[in-house]
Amino acid sequence: MDDLAFGGEGVGRADGYVVFVRGGLPGDRLRVRLTEARSRFGRGVIEAVEAPSRDRVGAPCPYFGRCGGCRLQHLDYPAQLRFKAKQVADCLTRIAGVADVPIRPIIGAPELYGYRNKMEFTVARAAGGTVVGLHEADRYDRVLDIERCLIQSDVMNGLLAEARAFFAERKLPVYDQESGEGLLRFLMLREGKRTGEAMVNVVTSAPQVSELAPLADRLRSRVGQTASVILNVNPKKASVAVGVEEHLLAGRDHIREALGGLVFQISANSFFQTNTLQAERLFTLVEESTELTGSETVIDLYSGTGAISLLLARRCRAVYGIEVALAAVDDAQRNAKANGIENCTFLSGEVRGVLPQLIARGVRAEVVVADPPRAGFHPKALRALALLGPERIVYVSCNPATLARDLGELARGGYRVEWVQPLDMFPHTPHIEALARLSRL
Ligand SMILES: C[S@@+](CC[C@H](N)C(=O)[O-])C[C@H]1O[C@@H](n2cnc3c(N)ncnc32)[C@H](O)[C@@H]1O
Structure with a gap:
């Protein structure tokens, strides 16, 4: 194997023919069975590792290889970081077309396991009974029963075990995606890493409050950190863990998390960065x-629940946050109030529509921060940003390919890309975060 592809698959060659192999690592010599053969490349599965890569390590998780979650546990962490840094460098060279942008050494995560503050498990029916777990790799129709997940904390694993036992003991019916019958759909767990407050959110197809209420008593008596137990009802076919109505079974309707000296209220359906400690480092940067x-x-573009806006508000005259999701805007406003912050205005709508309106109203900004979704900026949003012409832009990205595309555009539009800083938010996954700083020429 020569390399790792963007999604973390190994890339190798057999007589010049390129083959993608899940689980393959650069430096491995593998015997591979071809499962797909196209004219320019193929895909294969490992039959034997004939000579392992120097960076191959034993994956500690018993579900590794089957679970769709962490795909790179078998790659030594320093090598994971090298892979991520290289992906950023490759994208900048191939896509951005901006020469000589300094790329700072990648910042590794402070915790390699137990780092997630939110996990979403699917409840499904299997031959042996009810399973509560994660989807199998590349098999969205199959759910692996996960008794303990290493990227969540012991408290969250305790809550998972209690909920699983409760579902099984009570023989609660499991929702069937095909027929639309049954009750239990998802189990979502959240935890404030800095406050220790935990939330259990059971997503069902119907508001069977009396059937789930005893779960709240059980969790509160057995897991002391339980601060919030919620029932979300999603009667629709769409397989999402967001409900149309919410019932509070015990405690508060939110938990709190502390980050950067502020306290954030997080409700069941709020977005919040899922790795608290590394998000704090990112936001400090x-x-x-x-x-x-x-x-x-x-101006904070794609402001989500306002974490960046609120953290910056302490250091500037005013912040405008622009965010399309109304619920996130509500959360941002609530968090501003809870922290006594009065110089933030959160506007709902798409950046490509709201930013030109702000400019038309005469709003000017010296600094823009942007944290777009994977797709990056819409061309109209990028044009509006160029029209605004801030002195500095700080661009946070979870997709190096769209980051590179947008940096290329901004560089052609009169900005200098001063540096790019890769950072690892999600050890053992192929996800790559990076931050870029630009200044107007
Ligand atoms: C990576 S998240 C940003 C999170 C934010 N920095 C925080 O910490 O809460 C990207 C955000 O962009 C929002 N979004 C996606 N498309 C958008 C658009 N066209 N206009 C405005 N916001 C958008 C999403 O709803 C999401 O909240």
Whole structure:
């Protein structure tokens, strides 16, 4: 194997023919069975590792290889970081077409396991009974029963075990995606890493409050950190863990998390960064990169639940956050209030529509921070940003390919890309986060 592809599959060659192999690592010599053969490349599965890569390690998780979650546990962590840094560098060279952008050494995660503050498990029916777990790799119709997940904390594993036992003991019917019958759909767990408060959110197809209420008593008596037990009802076919109505079974309707000196209220359906400790590092970097002196106006594009806006609000005159999801805007406003922050305005709508409106109203900003979804900027949003012409742009990205595309556009539009900082938010997964700082020429 020569390399790892974007999604973490090994890339090798047999007589010049390129083959993608799940689980293959650079430096491995493998015997592979071809499962798909196209004219330019094929796919294969490992039959034997004839000579392992120097970076191959034993994966600690018993579900590794079958679970769709962590695909790179068998790659030593320093090698995972090298892979991620290389992906960022490759994208900048291939896609951005901006020469000589300094790429800072990648920042590894402070915790390699137990780092997630949110997990979403699917409840499914299997031959042996009810399973509560994660989808198998590339098999969205199959759910693996997960007794203990290593990327969540012991408290969350305790809640998972209690909920699983309760579902089985009570013989609660499991929702069937085909027929639309049955009750239990998802079990979502959240935890404030800094506050220790935990949330259990059971997503069902119907509001069977009396059937689920005893779960709240059980969890509260057996797992002391349980601060919130919620029932979300999703009667629709769409297989999502977001309900149309919510019932509070015990405690508060939210948990709290502390980050960067602020306290955030997180409800069942709120977005919040899923790796608290590394998000805090990322946001500190954002804060430093903005170099605010107190007099600036900042626009936070794709502001989500407002974490970046609220953290920057302490260091500037005013912040405008733009976010399409109404629920996230509500959360951002609530969090501003809870933290006594009065210089943030959150606007709902798409950046490509709202940013031109702000400019038309005469709003100007010295600094823009952007944290778009994987697709990056819409061309109209990028044009509006160029029209606004802030002195500095700090771009946070979870997709190096769209980051590189947008940096290329901004570089052609009069910005210098000063540096790019890769950072690992999700050890053992192929996800790559990066931050770029640009200044107007
Ligand atoms: C990576 S998240 C940003 C999270 C944010 N920094 C936080 O910490 O809460 C991207 C956000 O962009 C929002 N979004 C997606 N498309 C959008 C668009 N066209 N206009 C505005 N917001 C959008 C999503 O709803 C999501 O909240």
